[in-house]
Amino acid sequence: MVSITTDPIDMNAAYRYVSTDAAGAITFFFGTVRDSTDERAVERLEYEAYDRMALTKMQEIADEACRRWDVRKYTIIHRKGNLAIGDIAVLIAVATPHRADSFDACRYIIDTLKQQVPIWKKEIFEDGQVWVDAHP
Amino acid sequence: MSNRISVQLFGITREIVGSSALTLDLPQPGQVGELLSNLKEQYPALTGLRSLLVAVNGEYAEADQPLHPNDEIALIPPVSGG
Numbered sequence: 545m546v547s548i549t550t551d552p553i554d555m556n557a558a559y560r561y562v563s564t565d566a567a568g569a570i571t572f573f574f575g576t577v578r579d580s581t582d583e584r585a586v587e588r589l590e591y592e593a594y595d596r597m598a599l600t601k602m603q604e605i606a607d608e609a610c611r612r613w614d615v616r617k618y619t620i621i622h623r624k625g626n627l628a629i630g631d632i633a634v635l636i637a638v639a640t641p642h643r644a645d646s647f648d649a650c651r652y653i654i655d656t657l658k659q660q661v662p663i664w665k666k667e668i669f670e671d672g673q674v675w676v677d678a679h680p
Numbered sequence: 681m682s683n684r685i686s687v688q689l690f691g692i693t694r695e696i697v698g699s700s701a702l703t704l705d706l707p708q709p710g711q712v713g714e715l716l717s718n719l720k721e722q723y724p725a726l727t728g729l730r731s732l733l734v735a736v737n738g739e740y741a742e743a744d745q746p747l748h749p750n751d752e753i754a755l756i757p758p759v760s761g762g
Contacts, residue, residue: 575762591761594690594754597738598761622761634762654762662735662754663761664691675692676760680730 545618546602548593548663550625553632562617567639571646573654575634577627587668591624591633594662598622601661609638609653613645620653622663633665683708685747687715688754693732696725706747712736713743719755730758 545561555572562570577589602620609615617639627633636653640646667674686703694700706714712734720726733756734741740756747753 592691592694593761594688594735594756596752597735597754600738658759658762660759661761662690662756662759664757665760666691675695675757677758678692678729678760 546599546606546620548595548598548602548622548624550623553621553623553635555632555635558619558621558635558637561619562637562639564617564639566616566641567646568641569643569646570637570639571643571650573634573636573650574632575654577629577631577633579629581667584669586629587670588629589627589633590666590668591622591627592664592666593622593624598661598663602657605653605656605660608656609649612652613638613649614640614642615645615649616640618649618653620657622657622661624663683710683747684749685710685715685751685753687719688752690754691757691760692729693726693755693757696723710747711743712741712745712747715747715753716743732757 580586606618615638619637621635623633636650638646638649665676683706688701689697735754735756737752
């Protein structure tokens with residue numbers, strides 16, 4: 545399952561969703577809102593998504609992970625809107641029979657998501673705002 | 681004959697243009713590369729971005745891909761999800 549939501553991400557619901565008797569391992573990745581960038585204090589983040597394309601790309605990434613590894617259940621949830629320090633911005637959970645596959649698949653999913661999925665974040669500082677990675 | 685297309689804008693491109701969508705006329709048949717050069721001419725700040733891609737109907741498009749009035753077209757500045 546892949547989704548984009550403005551609501552806080554419910555990790556317990558995600559755990560229930562990926563739980564399966566076939567799993568010997570479940571790997572979770574949480575991307576969270578850090579309080580500083582380059583020693584500059586961040587007040588909050590704003591996330592924006594091109595929902596239709598982002599969901600398509602998230603599903604393609606999940607499908608590729610299922611081809612490469614023995615994934616029995618997965619979920620990818622990305623939040624958008626205004627996020628505070630410590631909030632979960634993205635949750636990835638992967639259930640596999642053995643642990644190596646769940647670590648590898650989870651790593652692949654987050655790394656590829658960050659490269660390909662049309663979602664953007666703006667860091668709001670006390671004295672300004674920056675779209676992350678927009679400029680060289 | 682002109683080719684009127686509409687373009688969705690996100691993130692920094694939305695702020696540069698000052699709107700979440702725009703329409704423009706391209707020569708028939710317009711291509712992705714012409715759209716980009718047209719927009720960069722109108723909005724020079726777009727040239728300062730690390731990258732600027734175009735998505736057509738939800739897929740990243742090459743410069744020579746033709747554009748049609750009914751296509752869903754979006755500008756994709758450098759992504760930063762996660």
